[in-house]
Amino acid sequence: MTTPTIEAPLFDTVAFVGIGLIGASLSLAIRRHGLARRTLATSRHQETLDTALRLGIVDAASTDLSEVVKDADLVMICVPVGACGAVAKAIAPYLKPGAIVSDVGSVKCTVIRDVMPHLPKGVAFVPGHPLAGTEFSGPEAGFAELFEQRWCVLTPLPETPPAALEKVAAMWRGVGSNVDTLDPEHHDRVLAITSHLPHLIAYTIVGTATDLGTDLKQEVIKYSASGFRDFTRIAASDPVMWRDIFLNNREAVLEILQRFTEDLTALQRAIRRGEGDTLETHFTRTRAIRRGIVDAKQA
Amino acid sequence: MTTPTIEAPLFDTVAFVGIGLIGASLSLAIRRHGLARRTLATSRHQETLDTALRLGIVDAASTDLSEVVKDADLVMICVPVGACGAVAKAIAPYLKPGAIVSDVGSVKCTVIRDVMPHLPKGVAFVPGHPLAGTEFSGPEAGFAELFEQRWCVLTPLPETPPAALEKVAAMWRGVGSNVDTLDPEHHDRVLAITSHLPHLIAYTIVGTATDLGTDLKQEVIKYSASGFRDFTRIAASDPVMWRDIFLNNREAVLEILQRFTEDLTALQRAIRRGEGDTLETHFTRTRAIRRGIVDAKQA
Numbered sequence: 001m002t003t004p005t006i007e008a009p010l011f012d013t014v015a016f017v018g019i020g021l022i023g024a025s026l027s028l029a030i031r032r033h034g035l036a037r038r039t040l041a042t043s044r045h046q047e048t049l050d051t052a053l054r055l056g057i058v059d060a061a062s063t064d065l066s067e068v069v070k071d072a073d074l075v076m077i078c079v080p081v082g083a084c085g086a087v088a089k090a091i092a093p094y095l096k097p098g099a100i101v102s103d104v105g106s107v108k109c110t111v112i113r114d115v116m117p118h119l120p121k122g123v124a125f126v127p128g129h130p131l132a133g134t135e136f137s138g139p140e141a142g143f144a145e146l147f148e149q150r151w152c153v154l155t156p157l158p159e160t161p162p163a164a165l166e167k168v169a170a171m172w173r174g175v176g177s178n179v180d181t182l183d184p185e186h187h188d189r190v191l192a193i194t195s196h197l198p199h200l201i202a203y204t205i206v207g208t209a210t211d212l213g214t215d216l217k218q219e220v221i222k223y224s225a226s227g228f229r230d231f232t233r234i235a236a237s238d239p240v241m242w243r244d245i246f247l248n249n250r251e252a253v254l255e256i257l258q259r260f261t262e263d264l265t266a267l268q269r270a271i272r273r274g275e276g277d278t279l280e281t282h283f284t285r286t287r288a289i290r291r292g293i294v295d296a297k298q299a
Numbered sequence: 300m301t302t303p304t305i306e307a308p309l310f311d312t313v314a315f316v317g318i319g320l321i322g323a324s325l326s327l328a329i330r331r332h333g334l335a336r337r338t339l340a341t342s343r344h345q346e347t348l349d350t351a352l353r354l355g356i357v358d359a360a361s362t363d364l365s366e367v368v369k370d371a372d373l374v375m376i377c378v379p380v381g382a383c384g385a386v387a388k389a390i391a392p393y394l395k396p397g398a399i400v401s402d403v404g405s406v407k408c409t410v411i412r413d414v415m416p417h418l419p420k421g422v423a424f425v426p427g428h429p430l431a432g433t434e435f436s437g438p439e440a441g442f443a444e445l446f447e448q449r450w451c452v453l454t455p456l457p458e459t460p461p462a463a464l465e466k467v468a469a470m471w472r473g474v475g476s477n478v479d480t481l482d483p484e485h486h487d488r489v490l491a492i493t494s495h496l497p498h499l500i501a502y503t504i505v506g507t508a509t510d511l512g513t514d515l516k517q518e519v520i521k522y523s524a525s526g527f528r529d530f531t532r533i534a535a536s537d538p539v540m541w542r543d544i545f546l547n548n549r550e551a552v553l554e555i556l557q558r559f560t561e562d563l564t565a566l567q568r569a570i571r572r573g574e575g576d577t578l579e580t581h582f583t584r585t586r587a588i589r590r591g592i593v594d595a596k597q598a
Binding site: 216219257287292 | 508511529558559
């Protein structure tokens with residue numbers, strides 16, 4: 001007769017600072033996959049915590065962050081990137097020795113710059129970014145499957161202990177993600193192209209349509225399925241989160257935006273001058289990237 | 300005892316000039332819904348016609364367009380908008396009296412300008428534009444459900460006979476579309492915003508990424524799910540079709556592009572100067588349009 005092995009969960013206590021779409025989804029996924037004994041949440045807004053408790057997203061919650069982080073083995077900072085530094089400063093006095101701090105921000109260099117100086121010796125920082133999300137916000141938008149089959153990029157520092165990196169990586173793999181590591185500067189440059197510029201463009205084009213006269217705007221909504229609709233979904237994302245991303249990845253975004261504007265000006269010129277060959281050549285080249293994405297099974 | 304009524308189909312013979320994604324899908328849908336006794340196709344390319352015949356898209360096909368259009372009650376011009384005038388000129392001598400000519404182009408003013416002068420007296424022209432498509436091209440990409448629950452916009456002229464307009468509208472309703480009529484200039488202005496500008500932007504941003512160094516490009520493909528991917532799908536659309544759209548809706552596209560560029564420059568400036576309030580206000584306003592689309596059940 002054999003006794004089944006009861007595996008201890010990866011973490012005893014995971015504390016979330018901020019419990020919006022990403023924090024709530026991660027807590028739900030951690031619970032579903034048994035990766036922690038319990039999850040806790042803190043937020044400045046009691047209403048958000050009430051929602052998280054009512055929906056069974058965490059085991060307990062408090063607006064008093066010292067209560068929530070003091071026993072945590074892993075503290076996940078899940079707030080807009082511009083607030084990460086202030087959160088690190090606020091939680092630092094209560095972190096227990098050996099605790100791991102991680103985050104989910106779309107920008108890594110400024111988050112590292114803002115968070116690291118506050119963390120006490122003996123606390124590990126594992127900067128991270130799950131490439132997942134929806135156009136919805138708040139704990140009620142969370143769902144446990146959000147990270148399945150998606151990339152999670154970790155950007156460890158020279159001082160990040162390998163054991164801490166591995167535990168955070170194991171958690172992301174445990175919720176279904178593919179984990180990759182990148183240099184923080186490189187991460188910010190890649191994301192400026194794949195995510196930040198597309199969001200800026202989508203916000204712009206939808207804003208341009210918002211300024212149209214009422215009749216035309218109604219027709220744009222009615223006939224949105226012809227291309228515009230995809231942009232509106234992207235442009236419905238959380239405004240504060242995206243404000244902070246652009247302010248914190250300024251250099252990389254402005255650099256790629258400059259290239260984009262040059263390319264757009266060249267196409268505009270070709271349209272004005274009626275240069276069909278230039279347009280056709282350009283439109284043919286772009287198909288190759290789509291084929292790359294289809295081949296990489298990311299389509 | 301009652302005898303079931305056998306309804307005659309809407310048309311006896313429908314001829315397609317050009318049998319790519321749109322023509323093939325419409326032919327399949329017409330056949331599925333019994334809207335014509337037979338459908339025919341002509342193309343400059345025998346290979347395209349062979350594919351259409353092999354896939355059972357039409358009943359017969361020939362590269363000799365006189366053979367295909369001479370008995371047609373409805374001739375659907377399904378070629379890139381820049382080729383519509385030449386097609387009209389070529390088919391004109393063979394059209395039978397009482398025939399209806401229609402098209403599916405994304406631009407209406409220049410198509411009307413190019414087609415109308417060639418059509419003989421007694422032949423009706425019903426300009427049309429189904430707001431449907433995919434990023435794939437050719438007859439093998441066609442499917443009968445493409446137009447279901449989608450808009451088809453007809454832009455009749457003062458000289459379009461109401462009976463011809465109604466027959467073409469009945470066909471589009473028969474394949475599952477919602478039919479609307481618009482003034483041609485107005486159609487072109489609305490589509491410049493909802494479709495042409497989004498495609499131009501998508502082509503541009505994917506082109507910008509295409510010019511990146513090899514390593515960075517590979518990572519853009521790998522992490523494309525974070526926003527970029529939606530643009531690549533749009534930018535994989537048929538190059539010749541889109542070249543013609545931009546050349547033929549030049550004024551409306553350049554006008555909305557000018558507004559877009561101004562708005563993008565304002566956001567760029569706000570990022571450079573670190574004006575978070577400007578960004579947040581803009582990103583909040585754009586959510587209203589998305590709500591409009593969701594409320595209009597177009598999401």
